[in-house]
Amino acid sequence: MATNDLNAEMSAGGEPKGGPKFDRGHPLSIFVRDRNEDLTALLLAFLIAMSGLMFFG
Amino acid sequence: MIYTKKSPALVIIGIVMMLWGWLNASGTIDGLQSTLQKSAFSDHTKINEKFQAELRFATETAQSEGKPAPEMKKPESKFDHAKAQQTKFGYYFGGAFALIGLFILSWKPKAGNLDYYISTVPGMALILLISFVVRWGLDPMFANWGKAVKDAGILTWDFAKIFNLNYVVMGIVAGIVIVNVFKIPAWAANGVRTARLFLKTGVILLGTLYSAAELAQLGLLSVVMIGIFVLGSVWLVLIMGRRMKCPNTMTGVLSAGLGVCGVSATVAASPVVQAKAGEIAYTIGTILLWGVGCMFIFPTVGHVLGMGPVQFGAWAGTGILNSAQVAGAALAFDPHGIETLKVAEIFNITRVLFLPIIVLWLAAWFVKHEESAVKVDLGHVLVAKFPLFVLGFIAMFALSSTGAFAPPGHYQGKYFSSAEVKEDKLLKPKEVRALEGEIAKARNATETKAIQDLAANRKMMTREQGETLKSVAKIEGFDAVAAGAIANAQKAATHDSKIIKNFRDWLAWLFSFGLIGLGMQITVASIKQAGGKPLIIGSVVGTLKAVGSLVVVLMFVKEFV
Numbered sequence: 001m002a003t004n005d006l007n008a009e010m011s012a013g014g015e016p017k018g019g020p021k022f023d024r025g026h027p028l029s030i031f032v033r034d035r036n037e038d039l040t041a042l043l044l045a046f047l048i049a050m051s052g053l054m055f056f057g
Numbered sequence: 058m059i060y061t062k063k064s065p066a067l068v069i070i071g072i073v074m075m076l077w078g079w080l081n082a083s084g085t086i087d088g089l090q091s092t093l094q095k096s097a098f099s100d101h102t103k104i105n106e107k108f109q110a111e112l113r114f115a116t117e118t119a120q121s122e123g124k125p126a127p128e129m130k131k132p133e134s135k136f137d138h139a140k141a142q143q144t145k146f147g148y149y150f151g152g153a154f155a156l157i158g159l160f161i162l163s164w165k166p167k168a169g170n171l172d173y174y175i176s177t178v179p180g181m182a183l184i185l186l187i188s189f190v191v192r193w194g195l196d197p198m199f200a201n202w203g204k205a206v207k208d209a210g211i212l213t214w215d216f217a218k219i220f221n222l223n224y225v226v227m228g229i230v231a232g233i234v235i236v237n238v239f240k241i242p243a244w245a246a247n248g249v250r251t252a253r254l255f256l257k258t259g260v261i262l263l264g265t266l267y268s269a270a271e272l273a274q275l276g277l278l279s280v281v282m283i284g285i286f287v288l289g290s291v292w293l294v295l296i297m298g299r300r301m302k303c304p305n306t307m308t309g310v311l312s313a314g315l316g317v318c319g320v321s322a323t324v325a326a327s328p329v330v331q332a333k334a335g336e337i338a339y340t341i342g343t344i345l346l347w348g349v350g351c352m353f354i355f356p357t358v359g360h361v362l363g364m365g366p367v368q369f370g371a372w373a374g375t376g377i378l379n380s381a382q383v384a385g386a387a388l389a390f391d392p393h394g395i396e397t398l399k400v401a402e403i404f405n406i407t408r409v410l411f412l413p414i415i416v417l418w419l420a421a422w423f424v425k426h427e428e429s430a431v432k433v434d435l436g437h438v439l440v441a442k443f444p445l446f447v448l449g450f451i452a453m454f455a456l457s458s459t460g461a462f463a464p465p466g467h468y469q470g471k472y473f474s475s476a477e478v479k480e481d482k483l484l485k486p487k488e489v490r491a492l493e494g495e496i497a498k499a500r501n502a503t504e505t506k507a508i509q510d511l512a513a514n515r516k517m518m519t520r521e522q523g524e525t526l527k528s529v530a531k532i533e534g535f536d537a538v539a540a541g542a543i544a545n546a547q548k549a550a551t552h553d554s555k556i557i558k559n560f561r562d563w564l565a566w567l568f569s570f571g572l573i574g575l576g577m578q579i580t581v582a583s584i585k586q587a588g589g590k591p592l593i594i595g596s597v598v599g600t601l602k603a604v605g606s607l608v609v610v611l612m613f614v615k616e617f618v
Contacts, residue, residue: 038444041449
C-alpha cells in the first residue's frame with residue numbers, strides 16, 4: 001500500500017520519483033504511468049489537433 | 058485508500074474564478090485591464106473612436122435622407138477578445154470547479170474509480186488558478202515594466218525580455234515559491250502530479266509549429282554551421298555528463314538546453330529523458346545566466362574584432378543559447394540596422410528546427426543508457442521503452458511539413474502568400490507613385506526589379522523580393538511614403554494560420570499548467586541534489602561553443618550568407 005503525501009516524498013528524496021504511488025493497476029495510472037501517460041498525452045494532442053482543424057480549418 | 062480530501066478549497070477556487078469572470082464581463086476592472094494590456098487597449102481606443110465616427114456619419118446621412126438610423130456592429134478589438142476569453146474561462150472553469158467542490162463536500166467518498174479521478178480535480182484547479190494569475194497578470198505586468206524601464210532610459214535593454222520573464226519562467230518560479238513557502242496542500246497533491254501529462258501534450262503540439270520546408274529555405278551555410286554546433290554541443294554534453302557521472306536525466310536535459318536553444322528545447326526534452334523538475338529548473342537557470350553574460354560580452358568582442366553585421370549575426374545566432382538573448386545581443390551590437398538581427402534570427406531559427414532530430418536522438422540515447430546495466434538488444438529496448446509521445450511530436454512535425462495546418466513553408470504558423478492579399482490591402486496609387494519615384498535609388502538590378510514588381514502588382518510577389526525590399530527601405534534618403542508602402546505590402550502578404558494560432562494558445566496553456574505543476578515539485582533540496590557538475594558542464598560547453606563558432610565565423614563567413 002502506498003502513501004500519498006507529496007511533501008513527504010519530496011523532502012525524503014528531493015522529489016517524488018515516478019509519479020504517484022497509487023496501487024498497481026488503479027485507473028489513475030492512465031494519467032501518470034509511463035506509456036499510459038504517453039498514450040493519454042497523444043490522445044489529448046490528437047483531440048486538440050482535430051478540434052483545431054474542425055473549427056479553424 | 059481514499060484519495061479525495063474533504064476541503065472547501067475547490068469551492069473557493071471556483072468562486073474566485075467566477076468572480077474574475079464577472080468582473081471582466083461587467084467592465085468593473087477595465088481600468089486594471091487597460092494598464093495590464095497597454096498596447097491592446099491603445100488599439101481598442103483607436104478602433105472605438107473610428108467606429109463612433111463612422112456610426113455618427115452613417116446616422117447623420119440616414120437622418121438627412123429620412124431613413125432610420127443604421128445598425129452597425131462594433132468590430133471586436135484584441136482588448137475585447139482578451140476580456141471575453143477571461144470571462145468565458147472564469148465562468149466555465151469556475152462554475153465546474155464550484156460544483157465539483159460542493160459535490161466533494163457533500164459526498165462520502167468510497168474507494169474506487171470516482172474517488173481516484175475526483176481527487177485530481179482540486180490540484181488541477183489550483184494550478185489553473187495560478188496559471189490565470191501568471192498569464193493574465195504577471196506576464197503582461199513584467200512586459201510593461203521591462204518596456205517602461207527601457208523607455209525611461211534607466212536600462213538600454215528590456216530586462217523582462219532578456220531574462221525571459223514570461224509565463225514559462227514565471228510559472229516555474231511561482232510553483233517553486235509555493236512549494237517552498239507553503240508546501241502543497243494534501244487536497245492538491247494528486248492534481249499536481251498530473252503536470253507532466255499536460256507538459257507532454259504540449260510537447261506533441263509543439264511539432265505543429267515547425268516545418269521541414271522552412272529549414273530548406275534557409276541558407277546552406279547556416280544549416281551546416283548550426284548543424285555542426287548543435288549536434289556537437291549535444292554530443293559533448295552527453296560525453297561529459299557520462300564522464301562526470303551526472304545522472305542521465307540531468308545530462309539529457311542539459312544537452313538539449315545547451316545544444317538547441319535554451320528554454321523551449323529544455324522543456325521539450327525534459328519528458329523524453331524523464332528529467333526531474335529540479336533538473337529542468339537547474340538547466341533553465343544555467344542557460345539564462347549564461348545567455349545574459351554572453352549578451353553583454355558578445356557585442357564588445359564583436360566590436361573589438363571589427364566584425365561586420367553578417368558575421369556578428371551568425372556568431373550570436375550560433376553561440377548564444379537562448380532566443381531572446383540572441384536578439385538582445387544583435388540589437389546591442391547594431392541598434393539601428395536590421396541586418397545583424399536578421400542574420401542572427403536566421404541562424405536562431407535554423408537551430409530551433411533541429412529540435413525534432415535532437416528529441417529523437419535523446420530518446421534513443423536515454424533508453425540505451427538507462428538499460429545499459431543489463432545487456433539487452435538495443436532494438437528490442439527501443440521498441441519496448443521508446444517514449445511514445447515523441448512519435449506524436451514527430452508525427453505533428455511531419456503533418457505540419459506537409460501543409461496540414463498551414464502552407465508547408467510556414468514558421469510557427471506565419472507564412473508568405475501573395476495570392477491571399479486582400480483587395481483593400483493592395484497599395485494605394487499614392488504609394489505606387491512614391492515607389493516609382495524611388496526606382497533610381499536601387500543599388501542593383503535585383504532591387505530595381507523588386508521595386509518595379511511591387512509598383513506594378515501593388516503587392517509583394519515573392520518572399521525573396523520582400524527580403525530585398527526590406528533592405529531597400531533602409532537606403533539613406535529613401536522616401537518615407539515608399540518605405541511605408543514596402544512595410545505595408547510586407548505586412549499584407551504575411552499571414553498567420555488560424556489553426557496554428559489556436560495551437561499556440563493551447564500550447565501556452567498546456568506549458569503554463571505543466572510548468573507550474575513541475576515548479577511545485579522543486580524543493581531547495583532537489584536543487585542542492587543536482588550539485589555543481591551541471592554548471593561546470595554548462596560553462597565548458599558554452600565557452601567551447603562561443604569560441605568555436607567565433608573561429609568558424611571569422612574563417613568562413615564574409616559578407617553574405
